[in-house]
Amino acid sequence: MNEDLIRKNVKNQLARDDRLGGADIHVEVHGDTVLLKGVAPNHNARLAAEADAEAIPGVTHVKNQLEVVLPPGEDHPSDLEIENNIKNIFRWHNRLDGKTINAMVEDGEATLKGSVDSYWKKMLAEELAGSVKGTVRVVNKLAVVPGHDAMDEVVAGDIIDALERNRIVDMRSIHIKVEAGYVIISGAVPRLAYAAGGLPVRPLYAGSRRHR
Amino acid sequence: MKNRLFVEEDFADEDIKNRLLQIVTMNNQIDPSNLKISVSEGVATLEGAVDSLWKKILSSELAQSVAGVRQVNNQMKVSPAGNQSDEEIANNIKNNIDKNYLVDVDRVHIQVNNGSVRLSGVVRTPLAARAAVNSAIYTPGVTEVANRLRVSSD
Numbered sequence: 001m002n003e004d005l006i007r008k009n010v011k012n013q014l015a016r017d018d019r020l021g022g023a024d025i026h027v028e029v030h031g032d033t034v035l036l037k038g039v040a041p042n043h044n045a046r047l048a049a050e051a052d053a054e055a056i057p058g059v060t061h062v063k064n065q066l067e068v069v070l071p072p073g074e075d076h077p078s079d080l081e082i083e084n085n086i087k088n089i090f091r092w093h094n095r096l097d098g099k100t101i102n103a104m105v106e107d108g109e110a111t112l113k114g115s116v117d118s119y120w121k122k123m124l125a126e127e128l129a130g131s132v133k134g135t136v137r138v139v140n141k142l143a144v145v146p147g148h149d150a151m152d153e154v155v156a157g158d159i160i161d162a163l164e165r166n167r168i169v170d171m172r173s174i175h176i177k178v179e180a181g182y183v184i185i186s187g188a189v190p191r192l193a194y195a196a197g198g199l200p201v202r203p204l205y206a207g208s209r210r211h212r
Numbered sequence: 213m214k215n216r217l218f219v220e221e222d223f224a225d226e227d228i229k230n231r232l233l234q235i236v237t238m239n240n241q242i243d244p245s246n247l248k249i250s251v252s253e254g255v256a257t258l259e260g261a262v263d264s265l266w267k268k269i270l271s272s273e274l275a276q277s278v279a280g281v282r283q284v285n286n287q288m289k290v291s292p293a294g295n296q297s298d299e300e301i302a303n304n305i306k307n308n309i310d311k312n313y314l315v316d317v318d319r320v321h322i323q324v325n326n327g328s329v330r331l332s333g334v335v336r337t338p339l340a341a342r343a344a345v346n347s348a349i350y351t352p353g354v355t356e357v358a359n360r361l362r363v364s365s366d
Contacts, residue, residue, distance in 0.1 A: 009311055016304045018264050018352040019241070042240040048350075055343075057313050077238075085238040092231045094279040133240045 003029040009056045010034055019048040025066065027053075033061040040066045043130030043138060068136040070108070077134040079105040085132045086110055090125065100153070101125055101142065108136035113160065115145040115153050115178075144177040152178040159183065223280030225251040232256060232281075235274050242267055242274075247288070249275075254282035263293040265354050290327070296353030298324040305329065305354075308347035314340040320361065322348075327355035334362050 007029045014025055021041050028035040034053045040046040050064045070076050077085070083105040091098035101114045110129045116122050126140045141164075143156035156178040163174065174187035229251040236244045247260040256275045262268050268288045275284045296304075302324045310317040320333040329348045335341045341361045348357045 012307065013311055016308055016352070017350050018266060019350055044241060056311055085234070088231075088234065089238070092235070092278050094277055094281075131240060132238050135240070 003031070006032075006034065006056060006058050010053050010059070013052045013056060014049055017048060017052050020045050020052075023049065023066075025049055032058055033063060034059050035063045035065060037065050038067075039069045041068070041071055042133075043068055043135055044127070047127075047130070068108075070134065070136065076108075079107065079134075082108065082110065082132055082134040086129045086135070089128050089132065093128065096121055096125060096128075103129060105135070108134055109139060110135050110137070111139045111141060113141045113157075115143045115156050117144070117146050119144050119177075144175070146177070146179050149180065152180065155181065155183065159185070223254065225253065228254070228256065228278065228280045231278055232275055235278060236271060239270075239274065242271060247271070251281075254280060255285060256281050256283070257285045257287065259287050261289045261291050263291060264352065265290050265356065266349050269349065290355040292327060292353045292355065294352055296327075298326065301327065301329070301351060301353045304351045305348050308351060309344050312340075312343050312347065314343050320344060324354075327353055328358070329354050329356065330358045330360060332360040332362075334364050336363070336365055338363055 007027050010027045010029070014020055014023075014027070023040045023045055024038045025040070026037040028037065034056075036049055036053060040049060046064065046066045046068055049066060050062050053059060053062045083103055086103040086105070087098065090096050090101050090103070096116070100116060101112060104111045104113070110132075112125055112129060116125060122140065122142045122144055125142060126138050129135060129138045141160055143153075143160060145152045145156050156176055159176055159178075174185065177184045177186075229249055232249050232251070233244070236242050236247060236249070242262065246262070247258065250257045250259075256278075258271055258275060262271065268286060268290055271288060272284050272286045275281055275286075302322050305322050305324075306317060309315050309320060309322075314337065315335055320331060320335065323330040323332075331344055331348060335344060341359065341363055344361060345357055345359050348354055
């Protein structure tokens with residue numbers, strides 16, 4: 001597919017999406033990869049732009065480098081207000097257990113910690129946190145603990161804490177699931193050496209690794 | 213020993229209403245100033261105006277997700293901010309659908325009347341129908357979408 005054509009199609013698609021609210025988005029195309037740069041008014045608009053680009057024929061990868069910059073001239077909530085709002089959303093939600101999810105907000109960046117019992121809840125929590133006024137980014141460190149087993153939750157928490165102490169690994173690209181003492185760590189790390197040394201567990205094989 | 217027993221919450225309409233109000237107020241995509249919410253025996257009624265259909269749908273979704281809400285009755289009006297002509301809207305939807313590889317745009321009929329969209333014709337899968345409807349929902353100027361698409365694999 002022609003890069004210019006893909007670029008034109010992505011631009012058109014973005015222009016016709018009401019959710020983006022006239023965001024200033026710069027589109028680059030390299031082969032079949034689309035690079036989105038510029039500014040989005042909120043977290044969900046940022047994700048909508050990514051989905052729009054993904055829907056264009058010929059596109060296989062989208063690199064979303066859009067930054068969320070809150071619209072100027074408006075009163076923005078403080079970090080504490082954002083944090084309380086996110087916690088309330090979780091607490092009042094009929095499909096999430098707010099007691100197992102913790103949210104912290106710093107400079108508009110919301111970090112979610114704790115555990116949920118399924119992957120879709122992890123994604124739902126991220127979406128909800130991103131929909132709160134003032135949130136510019138969501139760092140999703142939720143672990144998935146299917147049985148809500150207390151011991152599994154402790155194990156998941158310990159692994160996440162250990163990974164956090166290790167600054168080499170970007171938690172945003174790592175997914176942790178614990179079930180009956182069985183740990184699955186998946187996601188991407190920059191180098192194999194980090195995969196081996198960076199984690200508090202001994203690897204069996206590279207890629208997605210399992211530990212008892 | 214830890215006592216983890218808890219008393220099941222009794223949701224009072226007034227509490228639910230306050231939660232709904234807070235939820236829409238804290239949302240970064242909805243302007244709550246023209247929105248009226250009332251709750252009676254767990255049924256939430258939303259009234260007022262928004263500038264796009266997807267915001268109306270989002271309001272319903274937000275209300276549905278709040279614990280204690282049994283049903284949502286959405287009577288919000290959609291009054292678009294721009295003034296897109298029906299022809300413009302139809303063209304934009306057509307182009308959006310055309311980009312989607314799931315839907316064969318030549319088999320879909322798009323009618324627009326005062327922002328109200330009617331999609332008919334044939335698509336191959338339920339997913340394709342959903343994609344076509346979504347294309348319409350996110351197009352500026354659309355106030356309503358009636359899905360009359362038929363799903364057929366031939």
